[in-house]
Amino acid sequence: MSARIAAVLDPQIALMAGGHHAKAMPDRILADPRMANVRALILGEAEPRVVALLEDERRRAELPGVMWRDPLLGTHAAGIPRQSTATALLALDVNTLPLVNRAFLPQDPYTAPDGRIEANIVGSRGCPYNCTFCGAAVSANPDVTIRVRRPESIIEELHALHDEHGVTAFRFVDDLFLGAGRVITEQMAAFTRHGTGDRFVWDATGRINVLDRLTDSELDHLVANGLREVARVRSPGRNRSTKPGVLVRANG
Structure with a gap:
């Protein structure tokens, strides 16, 4: 095309x-x-x-x-x-970038089927895993490190999109937003401080072996902070049953 x-x-x-x-x-x-x-x-x-x-x-x-x-x-x-x-x-500091100017994205934000105003957002770049089918695989990107945005930067963008466009639902389109326990803990602590789950819902990609290591309390914390859906990246090992309020959708 x-x-x-x-x-x-x-x-x-x-x-x-x-x-x-x-x-x-x-x-x-x-x-x-x-x-x-x-x-x-x-x-x-x-x-x-x-x-x-x-x-x-x-x-x-x-x-x-x-x-x-x-x-x-x-x-x-x-x-x-x-x-x-x-x-x-090749691997720029994502925290130095300005917020995306949505004037150049007429298709985003958009009205989702459930009636919410929804927007895509990126919270991190890169992936530590090496799936053979994926262009973000670590072996295919030897010069690119994993970089996660500061939680306050992400929250600033959530609030800006809500104030400017009325957005209340977000889809993290990262290669793997819920891909490391340390990052999940840091991000969710900030989401809790700002009451994110009281105002917004959000979806994200997640690695099943990482989610499997979380306790029920930690999974409940994700849901309380607004997590609505996880697009799952499969990995070997047992699966934990889905927590109420989280739809786990298989993603090859």
């Missing part, structure tokens, strides 16, 4: 491309003649590299994880980063 769109654009329009497909199959994209106007194919988290490219396209030569096709030789080229900047550009 992206290639079909790119093929009919004015040749003078320079394109940047990214996303999961770019990470998985960069050579295929650059070899497609319909994508000839792609000046930068960005692999992985793109925010600071997009800014650098918008300031000066020639900077692509020094940016890690940026590829393009030489129009004369037809070969593929890639940026060669300075070691001092590579890590910051």
Whole structure:
């Protein structure tokens, strides 16, 4: 679909491309003649590299994880980063990013089937597990560390979305929001301090072996803080029966 769109654009329009497909199959994209106007194919988290490219396209030569096709030789080229900047550009500090400007997301927030105003939100980036089917697998992202947003930053975004759009339901679209007991404890302590469960409901992905290690009291604490649904990532081991108030949905 992206290639079909790119093929009919004015040749003078320079394109940047990214996303999961770019990470998985960069050579295929650059070899497609319909994508000839792609000046930068960005692999992985793109925010600071997009800014650098918008300031000066020639900077692509020094940016890690940026590829393009030489129009004369037809070969593929890639940026060669300075070691001092590579890590910051590939695995940026998520707590330094501003809140998402929803003016550019007309489909979010949206009215959910239950009538609530719902929004997607990201509380962390990266995943410590190595599922073979997943683009976020740790072995596929050797330069990307696991980063979790400060609880206060997440709560600030929840309240901002409620104040601006009337949102009362949230879906954490992280690779794995409920993926570590330490993180769950820290986040839920903040949710309790701010009475999040009294105002909002939320859904998240969870690792079943992590949830299995939680006590009934800890699971009840999640529900009291607004947890409505867990999209489960399976792992070996026994399953705990679902607590009342939490729908566990299998997720391959």
